[in-house]
Amino acid sequence: MVDATTNGSSSSNVVLITGAAGWLGGILASELLSDPKTPNVKLILADIVEPKAPKGAQHALTFKADLTNPESISTLYDTEFGTPDTVYCFHGIMSRGSEDNFDLGLKVNIDSIRYMLEAARQRKTASGELIKFIFTSSLAVYGGPLPHVVDIHTIATPEGAYGMGKLSSELLVNEYSRRGFVDGRILRLPTIVVRPGVPSAATSAFISGIIREPLHGVEAICPVGDGFDSPELELAAWVASPEITIQNFVIAKHIPKEKFLPHTRVAYLPGFTTTVREELEALATVAGKDALKLVTFKDDPTNRRIVSSWPARFDNEYPLSLGFVVDQGGMVPIVQRFKDAVEAGLA
Numbered sequence: 533m534v535d536a537t538t539n540g541s542s543s544s545n546v547v548l549i550t551g552a553a554g555w556l557g558g559i560l561a562s563e564l565l566s567d568p569k570t571p572n573v574k575l576i577l578a579d580i581v582e583p584k585a586p587k588g589a590q591h592a593l594t595f596k597a598d599l600t601n602p603e604s605i606s607t608l609y610d611t612e613f614g615t616p617d618t619v620y621c622f623h624g625i626m627s628r629g630s631e632d633n634f635d636l637g638l639k640v641n642i643d644s645i646r647y648m649l650e651a652a653r654q655r656k657t658a659s660g661e662l663i664k665f666i667f668t669s670s671l672a673v674y675g676g677p678l679p680h681v682v683d684i685h686t687i688a689t690p691e692g693a694y695g696m697g698k699l700s701s702e703l704l705v706n707e708y709s710r711r712g713f714v715d716g717r718i719l720r721l722p723t724i725v726v727r728p729g730v731p732s733a734a735t736s737a738f739i740s741g742i743i744r745e746p747l748h749g750v751e752a753i754c755p756v757g758d759g760f761d762s763p764e765l766e767l768a769a770w771v772a773s774p775e776i777t778i779q780n781f782v783i784a785k786h787i788p789k790e791k792f793l794p795h796t797r798v799a800y801l802p803g804f805t806t807t808v809r810e811e812l813e814a815l816a817t818v819a820g821k822d823a824l825k826l827v828t829f830k831d832d833p834t835n836r837r838i839v840s841s842w843p844a845r846f847d848n849e850y851p852l853s854l855g856f857v858v859d860q861g862g863m864v865p866i867v868q869r870f871k872d873a874v875e876a877g878l879a
Contacts, residue, residue, distance in 0.1 A: 544617055544657070545570050545571060545572055545573045545617060546573075546574045546576065546613045546614055546615065546616045546617050546618075546657075547564060547570070547573055547574070547575055547576065547616060547617065547618045547619075547620065548576040548609070548616040548618070548619045548620070549561055549575065549576070549577050549583075549620045549622060550578050550579065550597075550599055550608075550619070550620070550621055550622055550623040550648065551579055551621075551622030551623030551624065552577035552579050552583035552594075553579035553580070553581050553582070553584075554579065554622060555727065555728055555729050555774075556622060556668075556724075556774075556778070556781075557579070557620070557622045558584070559774065559778050560620060560622075560778055560781050560782070561575055561583075561585075561586045561589070561592075562586040562587070562588075563778050563779075563782055564782065565586060565589060567782050569786055570782075570785070572591070573591065574591040574592070574593075575589060575591065575592040575593070576592075576595070576608055576611055576613060576616060577592060577593065577594045578595040578596075578597040578599065578608050579595075579596070579597070579599075579623065580596070580597070580598070580599065580623075581596060582594050582595065583595075591613070593611055593612075595608060599623050599640070599644045599648070600639050600640060600643060600644045600647070601647075602647045602650070602651070605647050605651050606651055608651075609651045609652070609655055615655045615656065615657055615658065615663070616657075616663060617657045617658075617661070617663065618663070618664040618785055619648065619663055619664065619665050619666065620666045620668075620781065621665065621668065622668050623640070623644070624641050624697075624698075625637045625640045625641055625694070625697075626694065626734040627670070627672055627692060627694035627734045627735040627736065627838065628694075628734060628735045628737075628835075628838075629694075629734075630692075630693045630697060631692055631694060631838070634693050637693050637694065637697050638697065640697075641694070641697030641698065641701065642697050642704075645667070645701040645704060645705075646701075648665075649704055649705065649708045649713070649714060652665055652708075652713070653708060653714060661715070662713070662714055663714050663715065664714075664716075664717065664785060665705060665708070665709075665715065665716045666716075666717045666719065666781070666784050666785065667701060667702070667705045667716065667717070668719050668721055669699075669701070669702050669718050669719060669720045669798070670694065670698045670720060670721055671721070671722065671723070671770055671800070671842045672690060672692055672695030672698060672838075672842060673688040673690050673695045673698050673699040673702065673720065674686070674688050675688075675689050675691030675692070675841045675842075676689040676841075678843050680845060681845045681846065681847050682800075682846045683846070683849075683850065684793065684796075684798070684800070684847075684850040686843075688702075691838070691841045692735075692841070694735075702718050702798060705718050705797060706718070706796055706797055706798070709797050715789050716797040717784050717787065717792075717797055717799070718796075718797050718798045719780070719781070719784055719799060719800075719801055720799070720800035720801065721772075721800075721801055722770045722771050722772040722777075722800075722801055722802075723736045723770065723772075723803075724740070724771070724772060724774055724777050725739050725740045725743065725773065725806075725811075725863075725866065726740045726743045726744050726773075726866060726867065726870040726879075727740040727774065728744065728774075728870075728873070728879040735835055735838045735839055736769065736842075738753065738754055738755050738756070738835070739769055739771065739808075739811065741753065741754075742808070742811060742815070742827055743815055743867055744879075746815060746823040746824070746826040746827060747819060747823070747867075747871050747874050750826065751827075752826055752827050752828070753828055753829075753830050754808065754827050754828065754829050754830070755830055755832035755835040755836070756831065756835070756836055756839075758829045758831050759829055760812070760824070762829070762831075764831070764836065765807065765809040766807050766808070766809060767807060767808050767836065767839065767840055768805050768806065768807045768844035768845070769807070769839065769842070769844055770803045770804070770842070770844050770845065770846055771803050771804065771805075771806050771863075772801060772802065772803040772804070772858070772859055773859050773866045773869070775869070776802075776857060776858065776859050777801065779857055780801050780856045780857060783855050783856055783857070784799075784856075786855075787854050787855055791853075791855075799850065799851050799854055799856070800846055800850075800851060801851055801856055802846075802848040802851045802852055802856050802857065802858035802859075803846065803848075803858065803859070804858065804859055804862065805844050805845050806862065806863050810863055811867075812824060812827065813863075814862070814863035814864045814866075814867045815867055817867075818867040818868050818871050819867075
């Protein structure tokens with residue numbers, strides 16, 4: 533454990549982030565430092581590997597923790613900072629990983645979330661309020677016949693182990709909220725593009741990879757289609773940029789619970805529809821057609837089946853009514869921002 537704090541006393545604005553060694557958790561930790569609505573934030577950061585405290589953090593604790601162990605989880609709620617006011621529950625086994633290792637997916641994506649909720653249930657914040665429990669879910673909860681445009685009333689019927697695990701934990705967060713144990717907020721994330729770093733075990737990882745790798749000058753594998761003329765490249769996905777996603781994570785913390793529908797704490801985050809072909813066209817627009825030479829096609833039917841089972845068009849009305857924000861301008865500005873970050877050594 534690393535203690536980067538100068539003051540060990542407990543106070544409000546204590547935020548616990550699990551999965552904090554991942555890139556989303558790390559960026560969120562940094563973003564909270566500059567959130568005017570979370571002044572003097574104290575961060576408790578935990579993951580299966582010890583996270584790094586964000587640059588400039590005056591109050592941060594970092595833990596290497598087994599998040600499938602209830603005793604390990606309890607220690608995160610009982611640090612010198614006191615009980616967290618807000619929990620961002622980000623950890624999990626990604627889509628292809630949980631499909632390939634079903635038992636591990638159950639353990640991490642369901643059991644550990646229940647342990648996190650139980651720990652929150654047993655505690656109140658310093659001001660006597662319920663802990664805000666922000667759970668990141670996924671579009672993988674959807675499957676089967678779907679309307680052309682999904683809205684907040686569309687029933688979730690997952691067709692994969694990852695979506696099943698996420699939906700199971702959504703139901704737990706809803707029930708713990710209904711019973712007054714926690715103040716839950718469930719965020720169904722779009723596919724986030726462009727993800728920095730190394731490829732993840734997510735089935736959708738290629739959606740970032742076909743942009744990220746060429747901009748780094750290395751080969752990318754596209755598991756959809758067998759060439760640029762393949763009709764499979766019309767496969768559509770619901771996406772959002774990392775910048776907008778992180779902004780929405782912070783917004784989620786400040787939404788009054790009364791704004792959610794009375795029967796559910798679920799909200800899918802706003803996004804937009806793009807296709808694999810449109811991604812490649814944006815890459816060519818930003819980086820030139822030579823960048824496309826670094827994309828190699830190796831069609832993977834399993835990958836295509838899983839990704840194509842996810843909806844690609846949503847009605848943004850409900851999440852926008854809650855105060856969330858959405859990307860503007862499609863893929864080209866997102867690819868341009870990532871190219872600029874690569875050139876600056878930031879991605």
